[in-house]
Amino acid sequence: MNDESLMRGAKEALPEGLASIRLLNELGDQADMKLELRADAQACDVYGPFYSDLDAKAFLRAVNAFDLIGVAVEEQVRLKPYYRLYIKVQGARQKAQTLINRLRGYQLNAELVSEGDLRWSISLGDFESQDEIARLRKKLLIHGVEVEVLDKSRDYQQFWVYLNPGSAAHLTGSLQEKLIEKFPDIFHQQKNCKPVASGE
Template sequence: MRSLFLFLLLLNILYALWQLQGGELVPDRELGVSALPVPDSLVESSMISSHPASLSGADTSPAALCIRLGVFADREEAAQLLQRLLALDVTAEVVADEIVSSSDYWLVMSVMGGASGALAKLSSLQERGIDSFVITEGPLAGNISLGVFSREDYAAARQAQLQSDGYDVRIERVEKLRSQYSVQVAPEARRLVGSELLLKLREDFPAMQHQYQSCAPVANGRNIP
């Protein structure tokens, strides 16, 4: 019985080896396996992802760059440079920029009661010999100033004195602005402003610098007063 079992086992092993060596691969269709259909939506999605540039907006070009020539503290000097460029058929405009030149530190006392309340408080302060005035312009208008200082530590020292006398004052930083001017060359005229022209312009405008940057909107830039 044991011999018969070993014989059958050996026969199965030999049959398996014959299948591996001489058998052929059976096509998928004979095994009953068919390719699954791909949904149209997946096909379209694949086509879209493979062509992202065709769906992106055509107006993604970078912003046009202008040439800025300057800067000048005097608008008249910028106007002279503008006239030189216009005479050469270079499209350009004067651009004015506001920059912070310095800061002052104001001691401010809030006042209730409008203009009449401010005048009454001002009279009371001046009777006590405290230098003060009513602020009439800007975001602090209607309040009373008890001093303007160029340094914050000076303002803080005076604030401490007034607070010790019972006056409620605060420090407000007020920025002082000034204008500076430059000449902006339009993108379509940039090709006309080459290194040779820049050298000639610097003979009359030694401090002139040039840089490329995004064009600034200008209203009535050519109407120089």
């Protein structure tokens, strides 16, 4: 199958803890089959994680070369965000450096940002607790310094390849060793799933 296979959304039941999941690619003659994840279903052999669709597709090609049917799904992993505390400085870089020296006198970890959207602003670090930010903002306001907060997402995408339960029955130990040898950084596990007609 062509590497530029159509990427479509999957509306199957989600594994516990995942915010979203979608079908990345399907290979082989059974391209009209999807994997529905169910508690009462058969065990699927699952390989991953892959952190790009290109890596997942490369693994699918390897699976297909062994006459096995696999499907890759994309998982959106949601993590708690963090917050970057910074001070905008109007004027020259020297003005920012003067303020940094002042902040360090208050025992604060202040650094000049030299690139990106916050260039020439002053970073006071990254925080996970909004309570900690509130205390620091209050402390700085006493000294006449106003700060701003930038929300930073830590979400990321990863891909897992599920082998069709019927296909996985033909995955011998030697074939599995060849897959692991070719892709040494991935993990193998089993999850409950079963193939269902996609209706497309």
